[in-house]
Amino acid sequence: MRKRAIVLVLDGFGVGAMADVAQVQPRDQGAHTLASLVRAQGHLEIPTLLRLGLGRIAPEAGLPPAGTPEAAWGRCNLAHHGADTYAGHNEIQGNRPRRPVIALFREVADAVRDRLVQAGHRVETAIPGGSALLVDGQILVGDNLETDPGRIYNVTGPLDAVPFDRILRVGRLVREVARVSRVIALGGVRITVDDILAHTRNTPAGQTGVVTPELHIYNEHYRVRHLGYGIDPAVQAPSLVAATGLPVAMIGKMADVVECPAARWRDPVVDTDLVLQQVLEQLDQMQGGGYIAATVQETDLSGHEEDPAKYAAILARADRGIARLLERLQPGDLLIILADHGNDPLIGHSLHTREQVPLLVTGPDVRPVDLGVRTTMADVAATVCDHLGAPAPEFGTSFLGLLH
Template identity: 45%
Template structure:
């Protein structure tokens, strides 16, 4: 591995800890009435706080979360300790995969968008050629029932035309069997993402009974009705169209810096040579982050806390709030592990309002909270795209800029 291209004295910081609180939206973007009318009125954070009768997030509030979302019902700290603002998403739609590509500094991948029905026959042929049994999941629907144990089709909780899934019970089979079918699906599918999903507490017949055809033309498993997202959920995201060479993790890795990806980001971002831990549940993600802070001396630690997003899909404000409380406690401990040569960046990738009346993501602004023990706190103008975070990280380490984004490093001053 090459040595880092800058000496410690020439860098403003040695480590960046980037935490993405998945689906932490702070209010609908102004174009939703035109592009996503079902998201009009969405406000994930504010609606969660009100639905549970109030919420205390002392560390995030101290950083300024209540300040950048003053109508959310959190405590508004009169003197937040971070450089704080909000982000526009910088991409069309509201999607974790797309959001993370932009967040790491590349445009949305240019890949075909199509329903599962467009590739159904090709998928069935590939599965049969690999020795799997295949039949319709339900009469007249495109989704497929594979090996009498799992369903392959459109992912109903994602926007149409972008994501397929393979859903199976871990009480019926090992997760490796679900993943193997998911990988065959990935080999045929042209869309951006294939999700291989497994959970406990239901069986193959339950999965089949939850197959639906939506008005959008999507045909797949209603994972919310199945209870998948509350069942010690296991998942892998198999992606296509990534452009790692123009994204900040790969740029840093090639320059000799350490890169660790923890949580969902380990699946949706490609970075050869990075340490990856694709945990799903909040506690393992937080524990893995503590361990990463104990071993990484110089470089990027990127973390996705996913369970808030699952709570949004499950339309459970209480679960969302409980995940935020756990994340807040973990962030507080992480802050205690950071020194003056460390920078913490907290953001989201979209919203997922559990009270909006549907089980999909919502197109919302996300918070931007930037902190170091010696930082000079201030509010800054809204950033137009999540990609500005990647550009800032690249400037910190004096490496090549990612393909998109404008750095705000000049807004970050330390004593």
């Protein structure tokens, strides 16, 4: 029997704060993304997720009484530190999280400068009083101002003046020196280095970086590569499945944050309807088997905007797309729905929340059983590899045997 696996991540869709949140991320105490959505909206238009068993996962959220679930259900703990999209997605794909260092860019700026100069680049201070560096007169290296201080560095350049490969080479040199969670190489069109410098700020927290949203760099032509700390794509599910000869498709945010050079299809599409449509299209093309990994990102974006009404509307669109996907599943298919962290729109801040995530697993051959609380989201990757006959990833325990 040919087999297919689909992993669909509802980005930022948490179901309650982790037990360690008081020690690890105290600001997120009491976080519960799903319960906040129910509290704010009164009713969520998610009949498909309810039918699969979401209410059984989180009865405390105030959802309608749950009947007999049609899917296997459970929760996953986060094994990575904090609550991060990049770390979360790579954990889902079987990466064993490494504890990164938290350091403002100013703490490593001299070492980064030395490495760049050693590689033949011209380096100068970007703006007065700050630590950010301007490389070759075009590329700015500094703090990421969109997340907690000291976790991510950005390498930003204008694509009309510098090819993305050069921006990425600079990013890789920074990655050699830095031990923070991520280095993001980012290029945009219709911007100049003067625009980048005009949107570079020194913050009270000691950061120096680009206010990226105000730069309007995020459009259909931008380029990005996330360079993670301790990430080896070769031991993650997409690369392991591709090595067996099966096709792999990466859709939505998944295509941005998880590397798989052998993937047949990659598209970092953001629109929720387009994400689900591409999942259907790729499923149709994988009649001989394969693996689809996709992310609905707009849920997370709505959480960042602290807009529960928008979040609920996006979730409803995703639910309708999931309903269409269920109609197309055939014997041998495995659909796994989960999240990567929380993003509670009512918690009082606009950052990710450290929450457990829901786990729903379905397919024509899957029996509805309680999967319990999984130690790590990497169990998903282990299950995908087990289902498709690929070697096990570096982290995670398969629950395939519980499904049949």
